[in-house]
Amino acid sequence: MTTVLNSLKPQALVSTLIPQTREHWINLLLILGLVGAALLAQYLGERFYVNLASRIAIIAMAAVGLNLALGFGGMVSFGHAAFFGLGGYVAGICAYHAFNMNPALGIGFLPEGTNQMLTIWAFTLVLSGLLGLAIGKISLGTSGVYFIMITLAFAQMFYYFGISWPAYGGEDGLPIYLRNELPLIDTNNRLTFFFVAAAMLLISLWLSQRLMGSRFGAALTMARLNPVRLATTGVDPQPIKLMAFVISAMITALAGALYADLNGFVGPNMLSWHFSGELIVIVILGGVGRLYGPLAGAILFVLMETWLGGVTRYWQFWLGLILLGVVLFARGGLLGLLAGRDKDV
Amino acid sequence: MTVALIIEQILNGIQLGTMLFLMASGLTLVFGVMGLINLAHGSFYMAGAFVTAIVAATTGSFWIGLLVGTLAAAAIGVVIEFTIIRRLYDRDHLDQVLATFALILIFSEGTYMIFGSSPMFLSIPQELRGSVNLPLDISYSKYRLAIIGMGIVVAVGLYLLISKTRLGMRIRAGENDREMIGALGVDIKTLYTLVFALGAGLAGLAGSTIGALQSVRVGMGEPVLIMAFVVIVIGGIGSIKGALVGAVLVGVVDTMGRVFLPMTLSNFLPASQAMSIGSSISAMLIYIMMAAILAFKPNGLFGSK
Amino acid sequence: MSEPILRIEQLNKSFGALKATREVSLDLYPGEIHALIGPNGAGKSTLIGQVTGNLMPDSGRIFLAGEDITNRKVAERAQLGLGRSFQISSLAVELSVRRNVMMAIQATQGSSFRFWKPVRSDSALLEPTADILERLGLTERASTLVAELSHGERRLVEMACALALKPRVMLLDEPMAGMGSEGANRMVAFLAELKQEVPILLIEHDMDAVFQLADRVSVLVSGAVLAHGSSDEIRNHPAVREAYLGEETD
Numbered sequence: 001m002t003t004v005l006n007s008l009k010p011q012a013l014v015s016t017l018i019p020q021t022r023e024h025w026i027n028l029l030l031i032l033g034l035v036g037a038a039l040l041a042q043y044l045g046e047r048f049y050v051n052l053a054s055r056i057a058i059i060a061m062a063a064v065g066l067n068l069a070l071g072f073g074g075m076v077s078f079g080h081a082a083f084f085g086l087g088g089y090v091a092g093i094c095a096y097h098a099f100n101m102n103p104a105l106g107i108g109f110l111p112e113g114t115n116q117m118l119t120i121w122a123f124t125l126v127l128s129g130l131l132g133l134a135i136g137k138i139s140l141g142t143s144g145v146y147f148i149m150i151t152l153a154f155a156q157m158f159y160y161f162g163i164s165w166p167a168y169g170g171e172d173g174l175p176i177y178l179r180n181e182l183p184l185i186d187t188n189n190r191l192t193f194f195f196v197a198a199a200m201l202l203i204s205l206w207l208s209q210r211l212m213g214s215r216f217g218a219a220l221t222m223a224r225l226n227p228v229r230l231a232t233t234g235v236d237p238q239p240i241k242l243m244a245f246v247i248s249a250m251i252t253a254l255a256g257a258l259y260a261d262l263n264g265f266v267g268p269n270m271l272s273w274h275f276s277g278e279l280i281v282i283v284i285l286g287g288v289g290r291l292y293g294p295l296a297g298a299i300l301f302v303l304m305e306t307w308l309g310g311v312t313r314y315w316q317f318w319l320g321l322i323l324l325g326v327v328l329f330a331r332g333g334l335l336g337l338l339a340g341r342d343k344d345v
Numbered sequence: 346m347t348v349a350l351i352i353e354q355i356l357n358g359i360q361l362g363t364m365l366f367l368m369a370s371g372l373t374l375v376f377g378v379m380g381l382i383n384l385a386h387g388s389f390y391m392a393g394a395f396v397t398a399i400v401a402a403t404t405g406s407f408w409i410g411l412l413v414g415t416l417a418a419a420a421i422g423v424v425i426e427f428t429i430i431r432r433l434y435d436r437d438h439l440d441q442v443l444a445t446f447a448l449i450l451i452f453s454e455g456t457y458m459i460f461g462s463s464p465m466f467l468s469i470p471q472e473l474r475g476s477v478n479l480p481l482d483i484s485y486s487k488y489r490l491a492i493i494g495m496g497i498v499v500a501v502g503l504y505l506l507i508s509k510t511r512l513g514m515r516i517r518a519g520e521n522d523r524e525m526i527g528a529l530g531v532d533i534k535t536l537y538t539l540v541f542a543l544g545a546g547l548a549g550l551a552g553s554t555i556g557a558l559q560s561v562r563v564g565m566g567e568p569v570l571i572m573a574f575v576v577i578v579i580g581g582i583g584s585i586k587g588a589l590v591g592a593v594l595v596g597v598v599d600t601m602g603r604v605f606l607p608m609t610l611s612n613f614l615p616a617s618q619a620m621s622i623g624s625s626i627s628a629m630l631i632y633i634m635m636a637a638i639l640a641f642k643p644n645g646l647f648g649s650k
Numbered sequence: 651m652s653e654p655i656l657r658i659e660q661l662n663k664s665f666g667a668l669k670a671t672r673e674v675s676l677d678l679y680p681g682e683i684h685a686l687i688g689p690n691g692a693g694k695s696t697l698i699g700q701v702t703g704n705l706m707p708d709s710g711r712i713f714l715a716g717e718d719i720t721n722r723k724v725a726e727r728a729q730l731g732l733g734r735s736f737q738i739s740s741l742a743v744e745l746s747v748r749r750n751v752m753m754a755i756q757a758t759q760g761s762s763f764r765f766w767k768p769v770r771s772d773s774a775l776l777e778p779t780a781d782i783l784e785r786l787g788l789t790e791r792a793s794t795l796v797a798e799l800s801h802g803e804r805r806l807v808e809m810a811c812a813l814a815l816k817p818r819v820m821l822l823d824e825p826m827a828g829m830g831s832e833g834a835n836r837m838v839a840f841l842a843e844l845k846q847e848v849p850i851l852l853i854e855h856d857m858d859a860v861f862q863l864a865d866r867v868s869v870l871v872s873g874a875v876l877a878h879g880s881s882d883e884i885r886n887h888p889a890v891r892e893a894y895l896g897e898e899t900d
Contacts, residue, residue, distance in 0.1 A: 076439050138636050141643045145382045145438055145582055149574045150639065156571050157632035164628045166621045211765055218769050219762035222753050225742035232740075233757035233815060234729040240762060273571065277446045284443055314458050320450030327444045328432055 026338050027292040030299065031202070038194045050190045051262065056302045057197040058259045063282045063294030064204045065251030070280065071289035072212055073244040074224030076148050078276050079135065079155030083249040085162065085271030086131060087124045087256025092174040092266035094120050099177055117180045117187065117261070124257045125250050132249025136242045155276055162268040173267025180261050187261070197258055201295070204251050209291055211247070220244050252279075281323055349483045354604050355597060360489045362596025363496030367551035368573035369580070369588040370503060371544025377583030378516055378540050379434050382441050385425070385448035386548055386573070387566025393418040393549025394556035394565060395456065398467040407470035411553050418549020419542045426541040431534070449567075456563045464560035467553075492554055499547070500589055507585065516540060572599070575635050581648025590646060595631050602627035653716060654679050655849050656701075656819045661710035663696055670696040671707070672874040676851075678819060683845045685852045685860045687884075688870035694853050697870065698823060701851070702734055703727045715818060733817025733848070735808045735825060743797040747788055747807050750796060751779045754814035782810050786840065802833035809840075813848075820850045826859055838862060861885060 034053055041049035062084050069075045097113025114120060139150045168174045179187050186192050211217050222230045223237035230237045260266040269275065278301070286297025304322075308315035368390065375381050396417040401410030425448070433441050473488040507513035515536055552566065559565065576595050580587025607623025614622065638646065654677035663671040670693045678684045688694055699705035701712060703724040711720045719727055741750050752775050756762060759774065769775055783789050786806045791799065796807060805825060812820060825841070826834045838859050841850060845863075854860050860867065860881070867884040869877045877887045884890055 070439075076442060078442065138639060142639065145376065146578060146639075146643070146645075148382060148438060148442060149578050150635070152571065153575050153578065153632050153635055157629045160628035161625050164621075164624045210768070213768040213770065214766055215756050215762055215764040215769055215772070215775075218749070218753055218756060221745070221749075222742055225744055226740065229740050229742065230753070230757075231725050232728055232734075233754050233811070234725050235757045235762055236725065243763070273567075280439075280443065281446070284439075288439075314454045316450045317454035317458065320447040320454065323447035323450070324429070324444055327436075327440050327447065328429075 022338075023290070023292075026296075030292055030295050031198075034295075034299065035198060038191065038198070042191045047190060050194055052302065052306060054190075054194045054197045054262050055259075056298050057194065057201045058255050058262060059282065059302060060295040060298035061197070061201040061204050061258070062252045062255035063279055063286070063298055064201070064208055065248045065253075065255060066279045067248075067283050067289070067291075067294045068208055068211070068251065069245050069248035070283055071293065072208075072217070072224065073220050073241055073248070075140070075241060075245060076280075077139075077151045077245070077248075078148050078273070078280065079151030079153075080249070080252050080279050081271050081273060081276040082135070082155040082158045083128050083132065083253040084256035084259070084275060084279075085158060085266075085268070086128050087253035087258075088260035088266035088270045089162070089168065089174075090124045090127060090253075091117075091120050091180060091257040091260040092176055093168055094123065095176045095178070095180055096168065096174055115178065115180045117182045117257075120180055120257055121254060124253050128250045128253030129246055131253075132246040133242070136245035136249070140238055140242055140245065152273055152276065155271065155273060159268055159271040159273070162271050169267065171268060173265055173269070176260060176264045176266065179264065193262065197262070200254065200258060204254075205291060205295070207251075212291070216240070216243070281319075285323070285326060349481060350604075352479075352481065352483055353485060354601055356485055356489065356493070358597030358600035359496075359593060360492050360596070361600055362593035363493055364551050364555055364569065365573055365576050365596055366496055366589055366592035367499060367547045368569055369576040369592050370499075370585055371547045372573055373577045373580070373583055373585060373588045374516070374540055375544045376577070379537050381430065381434060382438055382445070383430070383544075384442060384445040384570070385452065386544070387570030388449060388452035389418040389422060389545040389548035390552035390555075390566035390569060391452070391456065391563065392421050393552035394467070394561045395460065395465065396549075397553035397556055398465040398561045401467055402465075407468070407557070410467070411550070414553040415546050415550045418552070419546030421549075422542040422545025423538055425545075426538050430541060431537065434537070453563050460563075462563065464562035467556040467561055469557045488557065495550075495554070499550075503585060512536075512539065572631070575631055577645075579635055579638050579645055581645030584645070584647040587645055587647035594634075598634055599627075599631050602630040606630075652680060654713075655715055656851065657713040658701065659711045659713070661697070661700060661712070662708045663700060663705065664708060670873050671700065672872075674710075674870070674873070674875055676868055676875070678849050678851050680849050681846055682865040683841065683850045683852050683863050685854060685864035685867045686870060687854070687857070687860060687867060688876075692870045693873040694870055695823075696873075698734075698821060698853060701821060702732065728815065731816070731818030732821065733812045733815050733819065734821040735805070735812045735823065741796045741804060741807055741811070744795065746793050746795055747783065747799070747810075748779060748792040750807055751782055751810045751814050752776070754811040755779055755782075758815055778814070782814055785813075786810050787836065802829040805829060805833075805837070809837075813844075817848055820844070820848050822850055822852050822854075824854055825852070826854055826856045834859060 034056060038050055038053035041047075041053065062080070065083070066077065066080045069077050069080075094113045095115055098115040099113070102113075135151065135154050139147050139154070142150060162168075163171050179193075181187055182196065185196065187196065212220070219230065219235060219237075219240045222235075223240050227237040230240075256270060259270065282297035282301045283294055284297070285300050286293030286295065304319060305315065308318055312318070368386065371389075372383060372386050375383055375386075393414040395414075397407075397410040397414030399410075400413045401407050404410065429444065429448070433444055436444075469488045473491050476484045476486050477490060478484050505513075507516055548566075551569070555565075555569075572595060573592075576591040577588055578591075579594065580589070580591030603624065606627040607620050610623045611619035613619070642648070656676075656678040658674060658676040661671050661674045662669070674697060676684065676686070686694060686697070696705060700707045703719075703722060703726075707720065711718055713719065714727070714730055714732055717730065719730060719732070722730070742753075752769060755775050755778050756769075780789070780792075783792055786809060788803070788806055788810060791803060796804060799807065805828075809825065822841075825837055829837060834856065841852075841863055844850065845865075852860070852864065861884075864881050867879065867881055868875050869884060869887070869890050877884060877890050879887070
C-alpha cells in the first residue's frame with residue numbers, strides 16, 4: 001500500500017527524474033558523455049569523431065533492440081543481423097529508386113522509391129515486424145540450442161540472398177549517394193544527424209524502460225525466469241516472448257536504416273553472422289538485461305574497434321581474448337562491474 | 346538436362362554432404378555428450394587445412410600432410426578442451442556461444458597474424474588426379490569420388506565405434522545420463538576430452554580434404570560450420586544418424602538447387618533474370634527446407650526431446 | 651450435503667507392468683479438508699499428477715464443479731479454478747516476494763498484453779498483492795528476494811501465489827515439508843481458516859497436522875484406496891495401522 005501512496009506524491013515524480021542509485025548516475029553519465037563528446041568533436045572540427053558518436057548511438061540502438069529479446073526475454077537470437085540488414089536495405093533500396101527515378105524492384109506499378117526517412121522508417125517497421133513475426137514464430141517453436149542455431153540460419157539465408165541478388169549490388173552492396181531526408185531537419189549536417197541518431201536511441205531506451213516496467217514486462221521476466229510457473233498460472237509464455245521478439249526486431253531494424261544513412265552504403269556485411277555475434281558481444285560487454293547495458297557495451301566496443309584497430313590490424317584477436325575473459329570471469333559486464341548487482345523492486 | 350548431368354550433380358551433392366557429415370558428426374557428438382554448442386568448430390576445419398598445406402608443401406606428400414593435419418586438429422582440440430572448453434560445460438548456452446565466438450576471433454585473427462591474408466594452396470595427390478569413367482558415359486573426378494568413399498568409411502567407423510566399443514558404450518551412456526556414467530566409475534573428464542578431440546579431428550580431416558579443392562584461407566570454416574548447423578538442426582541435435590541423413594539431404598539439395606533452379610527458370614524467364622532469381626532462391630533453399638522440417642518436427646528428424 | 655467441488659471417478663494409471671493407480675475414487679466438498687495419506691511409493695504423486703493434468707489417466711474421469719476436466723490441459727485446469735502449490739519450489743527466486751505474487755494476480759486479471767502502465771504504481775495489482783501477503787504474514791518480507799528466504803517462508807510465498815489465482819479448489823502437496831515446528835503451526839492455523847473459503851485436497855506426511863486439520867482422510871496403499879473415513883476412524887483403523895507402521899519410518 002505504501003508504494004501506491006508514495007507514487008502519488010510529487011516527490012515521487014521528481015525522484016524518477018533525478019538519479020537515485022549508482023546505476024542511474026552511470027546511465028546519465030553515459031548519455032551526457034556521448035552527447036558531450038559529439039559536441040566537443042564538432043567544436044574542435046573533428047568530423048570523424050562526430051560520425052563516430054553517431055555510429056555508437058546507432059549500434060547501441062541496435063543492441064537495445066537485441067537486449068529486449070536476449071537480456072529481458074532470455075531468447076539468445078544469433079540472427080539479429082537479419083533485421084539490422086533489412087532496415088539498411090530498405091533505406092538503400094528506397095534511396096536507390098528515388099535517385100534513379102525507377103519503380104521499386106523493377107515492377108511497374110510500385111512507387112519510385114523515396115528519400116524521406118519517415119517513410120523509410122515506416123516501411124522498415126512494418127517489414128521487420130512481419131519478418132520478426134515469421135522468424136520468431138518458427139524459432140520459438142523450439143528452445144535452447146535449436147533457437148540459437150535457427151535464428152543464425154535464418155540470418156544466413158538473408159545474407160546469401162543479399163549476396164546473390166544482383167539487382168541491388170549483390171556482394172558489392174548498394175551506395176546511397178544522397179543521404180535521405182527528414183522534414184525541417186538538415187540530415188546532411190553531421191551534428192544534426194548525430195542528434196537524430198541520439199534521439200532515436202533515447203526513444204528506444206525509454207520505450208524499453210516503459211515496456212519492462214509494464215505488465216507485459218513482468219510477464220516477459222517470468223517467461224524468462226520460470227516459464228513453467230507462468231504457464232501454470234494460466235498465461236501462455238509463447239505469445240509474450242513472440243511479441244518481445246517482434247518489438248526487438250523492429251528496434252534493431254530501425255537502427256539498421258539509420259546505419260545505412262550514416263555510412264551512405266548498405267552491403268551484405270550488415271547481414272553477416274559476424275554482426276549478429278558482435279551485437280551479442282556488445283550486449284554482454286555492457287551487462288546483459290540492464291537497460292543501459294547496450295549503450296555501455298556499444299561505447300566500449302566502438303572505442304576498442306577504433307583505438308585497438310588503430311594500433312594493430314588484428315584488433316579482433318584482442319577483442320576475442322577480452323571477451324573470453326569477460327565470459328569466464330566477469331559475468332556482469334561493464335555495468336555489473338561499475339554499478340554492482342541489479343536491484344529488483 | 347541429361348541423365349549424366351543429374352547423376353554428376355547428385356554425386357557432387359553427396360560429396361558436399363560427406364564434408365558436412367564430418368563437421369556435423371563432431372558438433373552433434375559434442376552437444377549430445379557434453380551439452381556444448383561449439384561455434385569454433387570451423388576453426389578446427391581451418392587448422393586441419395593449414396597444417397596439411399604446410400606439411401604437404403614441406404614433405405611433398407599429400408598423405409603425410411593429411412595425417413598430420415588431422416592429428417594436429419585433434420591435438421588443438423585437446424588443448425582447447427583442457428584450457429577453456431571444460432569450464433563451459435556447466436554454463437548456459439549464451440556463455441558457450443560467447444566464449445566459442447571469442448575463440449573464432451582468436452583463431453582467425455591469429456592465423457592472419459601468422460600466415461597473412463593471401464590463401465595457401467594444396468594440390469590434389471598425383472594418384473587421385475583426373476577422372477574415372479562410370480557407367481552411363483559419366484566421367485567423374487577421382488578425388489571427389491575418393492572423398493565420398495572416405496565419408497562412407499568414416500560413417501561406418503563411427504557406427505562401429507559407438508555401437509561396438511567400450512568407448513562408444515560410455516558415449517551412449519553419457520548422452521542418456523551424465524550422472525550415471527560418473528557412477529559407473531568412468532573418468533568423465535577424459536571421456537569428454539576424447540570426444541572433443543574426436544570431433545576436432547573429424548573437422549580437421551574435412552578441412553584438409555577440402556583444402557585441395559578450394560583454397561586454404563582464413564574464414565574457410567565459417568560457411569561450412571553454418572551449413573553443418575543446418576544439418577544437425579534438421580537431423581536432430583545429438584543424433585549421429587540424423588547428422589548423416591541431414592548432411593546428405595543438405596548437400597544434395599544445395600548442389601542440385603544451384604545447378605537446376607536457374608536452368609528450370611530459364612524455361613519461363615529471360616536468361617539473365619532466371620540466373621539471378623534462380624541463384625538467389627537456391628542460396629536460400631536449404632534454409633527454407635530447414636524451416637519446413639522444423640515446422641513439422643521441432644526437434645529435427647531424429648531428435649529426441 | 652451439496653455437490654462435490656472435485657470428484658474423481660475410478661481412475662486407473664499404469665506405467666508398464668506397474669499399476670500406479672487402481673480404481674481410485676475420491677471427492678471433495680465445499681468447506682472441507684480431505685487428506686490423502688499413504689506410505690512412500692503408494693502412488694500419491696501419480697494421482698495428483700492426473701488431477702493437475704501433468705499425467706493422463708488410462709481410464710476414469712475427473713470433474714471440477716460438475717465439469718469433466720479429464721482431457722483438459724494444465725493451464726486450462728488452472729483457469730477453471732484448480733489451484734496447487736508444488737512439492738518442489740517453483741518460484742522465480744531472482745525476484746522479490748511481491749513480484750512473484752503480483753505476477754499471479756496479473757494472471758487472474760488476464761492482462762499481460764498491457765505495454766505502458768508501470769506495474770510498480772498499478773493499484774489493481776499492488777492492493778490485492780498486499781492483502782494476500784498480509785494474510786500470510788509476509789508483509790515485512792515483501793521486498794526480499796525469494797532466494798534469500800528460508801524454506802518455510804518460500805512455501806508461504808508459494809501458497810500466496812496459489813491463492814492469488816483465486817482457486818475454487820486447492821491441491822496442497824506436502825505444504826509442511828521441511829518447515830520448522832513454528833512454521834508448521836502457522837501453516838496449520840492458516841489452512842484451518844482457509845478451508846472455509848477454498849476446499850483443500852491435502853497430501854501430507856505430518857500425521858499430527860493431518861489428524862488436526864482433515865475432515866476426512868483417505869489412505870492410499872499400492873495405488874488403491876485402502877480405507878476412508880473421519881480422522882478418528884482412520885487413526886484407529888487396524889489395516890491402516892498395519893500398512894502404515896509396517897512401512898513408514900518417519
